[in-house]
Amino acid sequence: MVKKVAIERNVLSENDRLAAVIRHRLAERNVICLNMVSSPGSGKTSLLERTLGALAGRINVALVAGDVQTENDAVRLTRAGGRIVRPIITGGACHLDAKMVTRALDEIDLDGVDLLVIENVGNLVCPSSYDLGENMKVVLISTTEGDDKPQKYPSMFRRSSVFIINKTDLLGLSDFSLERARENALRINPDLRVFELSCRTGDGLQPWYDWLIELTGGIV
Amino acid sequence: MVKKVAIERNVLSENDRLAAVIRHRLAERNVICLNMVSSPGSGKTSLLERTLGALAGRINVALVAGDVQTENDAVRLTRAGGRIVRPIITGGACHLDAKMVTRALDEIDLDGVDLLVIENVGNLVCPSSYDLGENMKVVLISTTEGDDKPQKYPSMFRRSSVFIINKTDLLGLSDFSLERARENALRINPDLRVFELSCRTGDGLQPWYDWLIELTGGIV
Numbered sequence: 001m002v003k004k005v006a007i008e009r010n011v012l013s014e015n016d017r018l019a020a021v022i023r024h025r026l027a028e029r030n031v032i033c034l035n036m037v038s039s040p041g042s043g044k045t046s047l048l049e050r051t052l053g054a055l056a057g058r059i060n061v062a063l064v065a066g067d068v069q070t071e072n073d074a075v076r077l078t079r080a081g082g083r084i085v086r087p088i089i090t091g092g093a094c095h096l097d098a099k100m101v102t103r104a105l106d107e108i109d110l111d112g113v114d115l116l117v118i119e120n121v122g123n124l125v126c127p128s129s130y131d132l133g134e135n136m137k138v139v140l141i142s143t144t145e146g147d148d149k150p151q152k153y154p155s156m157f158r159r160s161s162v163f164i165i166n167k168t169d170l171l172g173l174s175d176f177s178l179e180r181a182r183e184n185a186l187r188i189n190p191d192l193r194v195f196e197l198s199c200r201t202g203d204g205l206q207p208w209y210d211w212l213i214e215l216t217g218g219i220v
Numbered sequence: 221m222v223k224k225v226a227i228e229r230n231v232l233s234e235n236d237r238l239a240a241v242i243r244h245r246l247a248e249r250n251v252i253c254l255n256m257v258s259s260p261g262s263g264k265t266s267l268l269e270r271t272l273g274a275l276a277g278r279i280n281v282a283l284v285a286g287d288v289q290t291e292n293d294a295v296r297l298t299r300a301g302g303r304i305v306r307p308i309i310t311g312g313a314c315h316l317d318a319k320m321v322t323r324a325l326d327e328i329d330l331d332g333v334d335l336l337v338i339e340n341v342g343n344l345v346c347p348s349s350y351d352l353g354e355n356m357k358v359v360l361i362s363t364t365e366g367d368d369k370p371q372k373y374p375s376m377f378r379r380s381s382v383f384i385i386n387k388t389d390l391l392g393l394s395d396f397s398l399e400r401a402r403e404n405a406l407r408i409n410p411d412l413r414v415f416e417l418s419c420r421t422g423d424g425l426q427p428w429y430d431w432l433i434e435l436t437g438g439i440v
Contacts, residue, residue, distance in 0.1 A: 153288055
């Protein structure tokens with residue numbers, strides 16, 4: 001058991017080393033990087049589809065889309081106007097790691113890119129342990145998932161800088177309370193920036209777009 | 221890397237050994253065991269709450285509820301009438317393993333129990349690799365998650381015997397197609413028994429109850 005822990009630590013510190021290289025590489029090119037994490041089906045891809053459409057011509061976005069299997073998300077993002085989209089199929093692994101992202105970045109021309117968005121595997125547990133060289137983790141939940149998710153998956157909320165509550169159009173169809181979700185999350189991490197939005201109706205998307213433009217120095 | 225794989229294999233085979241012991245222990249007492257797996261927020265706990273209420277006095281159910289943090293689910297299940305409920309807090313681990321279940325079973329009096337339900341950690345990836353000594357895995361998704369989940373998390377669907385599509389009351393509020401979800405799942409595992417239901421309205425719950433009664437030889 002001691003052996004196992006020791007080796008996991010080695011794997012993680014190797015990951016951290018690679019993540020630091022990614023971070024340096026992106027900073028040199030003034031590329032801001034977000035690592036998007038959530039349960040399967042919270043709406044990471046839908047949010048990115050809308051965001052690509054809304055910010056076309058204002059922020060130059062590159063995307064890395066991770067999935068256990070299929071390139072579905074990468075295909076959706078390309079269709080939504082993503083010019084630079086690299087899929088990563090983890091082939092069973094429950095998270096992206098810095099090595100996979102390094103390989104994906106080797107195939108991306110970062111010239112002129114303002115924002116790199118990494119869409120992680122749908123999983124609220126494992127991806128929290130892997131630094132991918134991002135500037136911030138963005139954690140999403142949807143209003144159909146239950147407002148106690150921050151308490152149940154605290155590590156992810158502790159390590160995220162932004163908390164997005166998606167599918168606000170479905171409020172009232174479950175017992176989900178926006179207020180409780182916000183409170184539960186802020187109790188774990190008071191520094192979280194919270195967005196409440198609906199990718200379906202478009203409600204609440206503008207503050208998210210404005211924030212991305214401010215973050216990347218994009219065209220207002 | 222070779223070293224890491226070797227050790228993971230050892231961990232798994234130790235898990236398989238413990239799972240075989242659990243399976244034997246439950247079979248001796250004629251206890252049927254289901255391992256419920258899904259994303260966070262698909263409605264495992266809600267389904268179990270309804271099921272406990274509906275089958276009270278007909279099937280004697282014991283429950284093991286796993287969570288990364290909090291005993292929220294165990295508390296909900298006890299409130300719903302669960303007489304025998306054991307929480308397992310994994311403390312960060314992304315799945316239950318046979319060792320945790322063994323420890324939980326040591327504190328459960330199985331006399332007269334017909335059905336043991338293990339509610340796994342909300343995660344569609346990692347729990348697929350861990351045999352907990354169950355007779356069957358039951359995988360849930362909800363209609364708000366997207367109908368391509370079977371393709372994206374094939375291992376879980378391949379290793380499950382039952383596929384439950386929950387939140388059918390929210391159909392029409394997203395692009396989710398019951399037919400596509402069913403087809404995607406059956407393409408991966410043609411032997412899946414499929415239930416389509418809504419824990420909120422109660423629609424479709426009766427066939428699930430009937431199946432559980434048949435499975436356990438409970439009182440019709």
